[in-house]
Amino acid sequence: MMSRSAHIAMVGTPLVGHVLPGLEIIRELVARGHRVTYANAGPLAELVALTGAEPVGITSTLPVADHDWPRTPIASASRFLDEAMAVLPQLHAVYDDDPADLYLYDVGAYAGRALAEAQGRGHVQLAAAHVAWEGAQEEVGAAFARLPGGSEYRARFAAWLSRCGAVTTNVEEFTGHPKRVLAMIPRALQPHAERVDAEAVSFVGPCFGVGREQDRWTRPAGAKKVLLVSLTDAAHLAPQEIHHQCAAAFTDLPGWHVVLQTAGGSDLAERVPRNFEVRPWEPPLTILEQADVWVTHAGTDSSSQGLYTGVPMIAVPNGPAQCLHADRLVELGVARRIDSAEVTAAALRTALMELIGDPQVAARSAWLWSEVRAEGGTRRAADLIEEQLAGDRVSC
Numbered sequence: 001m002m003s004r005s006a007h008i009a010m011v012g013t014p015l016v017g018h019v020l021p022g023l024e025i026i027r028e029l030v031a032r033g034h035r036v037t038y039a040n041a042g043p044l045a046e047l048v049a050l051t052g053a054e055p056v057g058i059t060s061t062l063p064v065a066d067h068d069w070p071r072t073p074i075a076s077a078s079r080f081l082d083e084a085m086a087v088l089p090q091l092h093a094v095y096d097d098d099p100a101d102l103y104l105y106d107v108g109a110y111a112g113r114a115l116a117e118a119q120g121r122g123h124v125q126l127a128a129a130h131v132a133w134e135g136a137q138e139e140v141g142a143a144f145a146r147l148p149g150g151s152e153y154r155a156r157f158a159a160w161l162s163r164c165g166a167v168t169t170n171v172e173e174f175t176g177h178p179k180r181v182l183a184m185i186p187r188a189l190q191p192h193a194e195r196v197d198a199e200a201v202s203f204v205g206p207c208f209g210v211g212r213e214q215d216r217w218t219r220p221a222g223a224k225k226v227l228l229v230s231l232t233d234a235a236h237l238a239p240q241e242i243h244h245q246c247a248a249a250f251t252d253l254p255g256w257h258v259v260l261q262t263a264g265g266s267d268l269a270e271r272v273p274r275n276f277e278v279r280p281w282e283p284p285l286t287i288l289e290q291a292d293v294w295v296t297h298a299g300t301d302s303s304s305q306g307l308y309t310g311v312p313m314i315a316v317p318n319g320p321a322q323c324l325h326a327d328r329l330v331e332l333g334v335a336r337r338i339d340s341a342e343v344t345a346a347a348l349r350t351a352l353m354e355l356i357g358d359p360q361v362a363a364r365s366a367w368l369w370s371e372v373r374a375e376g377g378t379r380r381a382a383d384l385i386e387e388q389l390a391g392d393r394v395s396c
């Protein structure tokens with residue numbers, strides 16, 4: 001722990017999936033005696049305040065409330081550039097008179113890096129998803145630039161960088177090559193991990209609470225096995241349909257206790273199978289730590305939690321990113337993938353039997369469990385941030 005406290009500022013993006021993965025890092029930094037300010041839009045201020053950080057309210061231009069997101073990659077990227085242009089003056093109004101010793105920023109918060117460079121301060125990106133690898137620009141960025149409107153978007157971004165005070169004025173370098181990144185996913189989930197710049201990127205894995213309570217859910221005494229069903233993104237199937245398929249697949253499965261988490265209620269509540277427990281949705285980590293198999297949509301966070309707890313997964317992905325995770329989990333040897341059009345009781349039960357009947361699945365899950373735990377999580381992330389602070393002070 002550092003003997004000298006610092007002012008650390010986090011510049012976030014007002015999206016829950018971007019905020020939640022890093023909140024425990026913020027809480028840990030506050031617990032270590034640092035003054036932490038957190039700039040983000042109003043709806044997430046309560047979550048920020050619970051960490052002990054000082055919320056800094058900003059006005060966002062992103063369509064968070066109405067979810068009216070553009071359907072094309074260029075249009076979507078342009079919304080984040082518009083956000084940076086709108087947010088940066090707001091940040092200057094707060095931090096020019098009260099600069100942070102170090103700026104943390106979300107991958108979508110370009111204004112955070114621009115502010116840090118304009119003030120000559122250190123900066124670290126907190127990434128809750130995949131990071132760039134050597135050759136990614138040629139493989140992904142070039143295709144993006146060729147899309148309709150791509151050259152205009154790049155020119156507008158470059159013009160903003162040239163006038164906003166940023167030191168890094170090359171668009172590809174600014175967006176794709178942060179100076180320092182803490183990746184809050186397991187390295188095992190990262191595409192082309194061997195081509196990621198190890199000097200710039202540290203995989204710390206999922207970051208959970210230090211010393212958090214473990215007793216919110218208890219495995220029933222008579223349960224030989226526990227199956228968790230928690231598909232929070234199952235928009236590709238009517239919720240009632242996925243519940244019925246799970247009930248048909250897992251009702252009276254000998255020795256199994258099934259926990260079904262649901263965000264919007266379930267018509268199974270009136271006739272719950274006797275080996276089922278229907279619960280409202282909540283972060284599933286406590287249940288996962290006592291589970292044997294997980295039916296999940298394979299989002300970034302859920303895939304990371306599955307590896308962290310060493311639980312084999314039945315992946316039912318929804319969308320390209322989740323399909324990528326599902327395929328990676330299958331490649332790692334710890335999952336079976338069922339596409340949405342193929343979700344039937346028979347397919348679910350077959351996948352379960354295959355997972356529990358394959359000793360290699362258990363071995364791979366245990367090995368990955370140890371690898372992810374060794375990445376260090378919240379404590380290591382905070383240690384690395386303090387190392388960055390100490391290095392910045394020495395170089396000043």
